[in-house]
Amino acid sequence: MQTFDGLDEFERAVGTHLGHSRWRTVTQEQVDLFADTTDDHQWIHVDPERAARGPFGSTVAHGFLTLALLPSMVREIYRVEGMAMVVNYGSDRVRFPHPTPVGARIRAGAELTRLDRGPQGALAMVTTTVEIEGVAKPACVSDSLFLLRPGKDAS
Secondary structure, eight states, X not given: OEEESHHHHHHTTTTEEEEEOOOEXXXXXXXXXXXXXXXXXOHHHHOHHHHHTSTTSSOXXXXXXXXXXXXXXXXXXXXXXXXXXXXXXXXXXXXXXXXXXXXXXXXXXXXXEEEEEETTEEEXXXXXXXXXXXXXXXXXXXXXXXXXXXXXXXX
C-alpha cells in the first residue's frame, strides 16, 4: 500500500500508477447475495447449470458487483493521511469490457488521473481497472471521483 502524507504529496502523484490490490476470488455466494440485494436474478448470474450452457460457460458476476468491490480493493492500494473524510463523489465513466466468471480471480490497479483543489479540500479522479487473472480485457474500468477533506480523522 502506498501512503501519502496529505494532499500536497497526493497531488504530486497525479499521472502515476498507485499500485494494485491483492488478488481475490469472485464466489457464487457473493453473486447470489448481490442478486438478492439488487433483485437482479438473471440466470447468467444465479443459475450455474443453465449458465454452463450459456454464452459465458459459467455464471458471471454482475457488472455492478464488480464496481461495488472497488472501495475495498482501492483501500488496499493507497491512503492519504491527514484527511477528516474521504467520500465517494461518483463516477465520470464506467465500462465493463469483459464478464467476470464466478471462480475467477480479480484485482484492481489504480491511477491518480486528476486532482482539483477547492475551498473544502480536493476532488480526485482515480482511474481504476479491474483485471481478471489470465484474461486480456479488464472486467471494469472506472473513472471514480473522491472528495478529500483535510482535517482530524473523525473516526
